[in-house]
Structures are given as C-alpha cells and as structure tokens.
Amino acid sequence: MEVRVANVRKEFDRFPALHDVSLDIRSGELIALLGPSGSGKTTLLRLIAGLEMPTQGKIFFGDTDASEKTVQERNIGFVFQHYALFRHMTILENISFGLKVRPRSTRPPAGEIRRRAMELLDLVQLSGLEKRYPNQLSGGQRQRVALARALAIEPGVLLLDEPFGALDAQVRRELRKWLREIHDRTGHTTVFVTHDQEEALELSDRLCVMSQGKIEQVGSPDEVYDHPTSPFVFGFIGDSSELPVTIENGEVWVGGRAIGIPAHETPTGPARLYFRPHDVDLIEADASMAGVVTASRRVGGTRRVELEVGGASHKVEIDLPFDHPAGEKTRLSFRPKRWKLFPAA
Ligand code: ATP
Numbered sequence: 001m002e003v004r005v006a007n008v009r010k011e012f013d014r015f016p017a018l019h020d021v022s023l024d025i026r027s028g029e030l031i032a033l034l035g036p037s038g039s040g041k042t043t044l045l046r047l048i049a050g051l052e053m054p055t056q057g058k059i060f061f062g063d064t065d066a067s068e069k070t071v072q073e074r075n076i077g078f079v080f081q082h083y084a085l086f087r088h089m090t091i092l093e094n095i096s097f098g099l100k101v102r103p104r105s106t107r108p109p110a111g112e113i114r115r116r117a118m119e120l121l122d123l124v125q126l127s128g129l130e131k132r133y134p135n136q137l138s139g140g141q142r143q144r145v146a147l148a149r150a151l152a153i154e155p156g157v158l159l160l161d162e163p164f165g166a167l168d169a170q171v172r173r174e175l176r177k178w179l180r181e182i183h184d185r186t187g188h189t190t191v192f193v194t195h196d197q198e199e200a201l202e203l204s205d206r207l208c209v210m211s212q213g214k215i216e217q218v219g220s221p222d223e224v225y226d227h228p229t230s231p232f233v234f235g236f237i238g239d240s241s242e243l244p245v246t247i248e249n250g251e252v253w254v255g256g257r258a259i260g261i262p263a264h265e266t267p268t269g270p271a272r273l274y275f276r277p278h279d280v281d282l283i284e285a286d287a288s289m290a291g292v293v294t295a296s297r298r299v300g301g302t303r304r305v306e307l308e309v310g311g312a313s314h315k316v317e318i319d320l321p322f323d324h325p326a327g328e329k330t331r332l333s334f335r336p337k338r339w340k341l342f343p344a345a
Helices: 041-049 091-100 110-123 139-152 169-186 197-203 221-226 231-236
Strands: 003-012 015-025 030-034 056-061 076-079 157-161 189-194 206-211 214-219 241-248 251-254 257-262 269-275 280-282 290-299 302-309 314-320 331-336 340-343
Touching: 003 041, 015 041, 015 056, 015 214, 030 041, 030 197, 041 076, 041 157, 041 189, 076 139, 091 110, 091 139, 110 139, 110 169, 139 157, 139 169, 169 197, 189 197, 197 221, 206 221, 206 231, 214 221, 214 231, 231 241, 231 269, 231 340, 241 314, 251 269, 257 331, 280 314, 290 314, 302 331
Parallel strands: 030 189, 030 206, 076 157, 157 189
Antiparallel strands: 003 015, 003 056, 206 214, 241 251, 241 269, 251 257, 269 340, 280 331, 290 302, 290 331, 302 314
C-alpha cells in the first residue's frame, strides 16, 4: 500500500510538532524516519496510524483519503518500543488476537486463525513457544511476538516505533538483520522510527531525516550519506568535520591561503567546509592546510585527531592510522578527498 502524506501540519496546544510535512511512501518499501529527540518522528507515525489527526493537510492510503478514517479502518500493524503484549494471554493467543476480535463477517474460522498464527510463529522463529506467556520470554523474543501479532491482520502498512529501542546493542543488531529478512519475504510497506543512524542506514530502503518538525532530506542510505543536502544532515548522518572557510575566485581559502579545493558553485564569501574525518589525505611539505594536534583518541581501528587549523582556534577532526599524542606540536597538512560546501548561515 502506498501512503502519501500531503502538507501535514500538527499542533499540540498551538505548539507546531510538524510543519507542512509532505512524504510519499512507496508500496513495499521500508522507510526509516530518523531524527533527534523531539523532531516529530513519532507524531508523523501516529498521524499515519490514525492515532492523531492532522491540524492541516491530508493523508492518502493509495488513492483513498484516509484523513477521517479510524485506526481499524486503516488496517495498520503497529509495534511499539515497549512490547505491549497481553500479559494474561499465551504467545499464540497474542498473535491471534487481531483476527479473533474481527467482526464475524470478516473473521476467519478458528482453525484458519490458528494455522495462520502458527505460520507467523514460524516466520518469527519462535516455533515451540506458543504456550508460553510474555513474561517467560526475553525482550528480543517479545518484540518478535509483537511483530507477528502486527502481521497477523495482514496490514496494508506496518508501523514500527523504535521497536528495538529497549534492547541491548547485540540483540538490536540481530533483530535488525532479522527484520530486514522478514520484510524482504513479506513485502509489507513499512515505516520505522529510529533515532539511531546506524540502524536506519543498515535497515532501510530510504531514509527520511527529520529535524524540528520538518523533513530535511529523503533518499537512499547512499544518497543521504554521500550527498547530504544540508549541514544538519551532514552532521547527523555519519561522522563529520567542519571548518569555516572563505570562497574567493572560485576557490576555498583558509587562513589567507587557497587550499586547492575548487568552489565554482558556491557564492563568494564565508562558507563552511564539511567532510568525513576518514576522507582525508595527508600531504607532505604543503603548508596550505596545516594543523597542530590538540587531542587524540582511539575510535575503533583508527585514531581521531583534533587539529587546530588556519592559525585561528578552529578545530577539525581527522582519522589517522597511527598515533599522534595530544599536545604534540607536529604540523599535519591534510586535504579532504571528498567534501561539501555550504554557504555560512
Ligand atoms: P523521540 O525520539 O524523543 O520520541 P520524536 O522525534 O518522536 O522524539 P515527537 O514525539 O513526535 O518527537 O514530538 C515532537 C514534538 O511534539 C516534541 O516537542 C513533543 O514534545 C511534542 N509533542 C508530542 N506529542 C505531544 C502531545 N501529545 N502533547 C503536546 N506536545 C506533544
């Protein structure tokens, strides 16, 4: 099912949680809503679900205006961060619940409900645990049950709100892979809320990066990582370094020197140079962009070194395979291999 969010605004007591948001969710895709706390991800998800109504704008499911429809009418599968399973029901009863409570006219026969629930139990790799109660499962297993329960009604759209947020890092990583596999097998249109960029990059077909109630950028993980369209996205997705620079004669200048980076498309005047700390070359005997090491720390297999650059107190971070202790007065000359320029705000 395709979902179209069209110019939606949502206010809570006059506070705008979403400003004029538009988003086309493609049929069968897994899209992540990614952004810092308070950026409006959950609000957007709840509007799609029908748990909240827009202050302005509309939401379409296929060609149908769903704005006035209830949660049930929208045929949504929802998984929350905190499992929300029925504690007094067995796992099988939990999974069957959505089908059992359907009106008689659309409810499958009991045998069919059981067969479908057992199939889903198998899909989420929990066969054999059907008679257990939620408190007899681990957190990760409970979230698998929650997903099976959401899938049981054959939802048009599956909405997941930080479903792995309460789990530890290892289980989280396993469930991420597992969710991607389930998605590839079942093909449900899925909207996934997370504030974890690694999770969004690994899991989604496309990401929708949000900040302060607005959409900053929508694109595939590669597009968003390699071609961020704003300083916010550059800083939020992946590691970033930035340096205030000046654009003059179609070139980037730092501390009164041109540093060999062309800038024909950026207006003359102050700008900011963004690059990934691991995207730099060290250059010997070139003083155009030299820095003095002011801090050094280990990040995985490399060292992140903080340099003071341009004679002023601007700091940038670069990754080096070897150590340079903090306070070392070595001058390291470096140049980004890939970069992005944004005019100064
Ligand atoms: P988080 O990652 O912390 O869950 P989020 O990106 O999902 O954040 P939302 O929960 O959508 O953000 O909240 C967006 C803004 O709207 C926040 O400033 C929040 O305080 C406000 N907000 C959300 N729900 C309500 C509500 N029911 N009443 C008043 N304000 C609300």
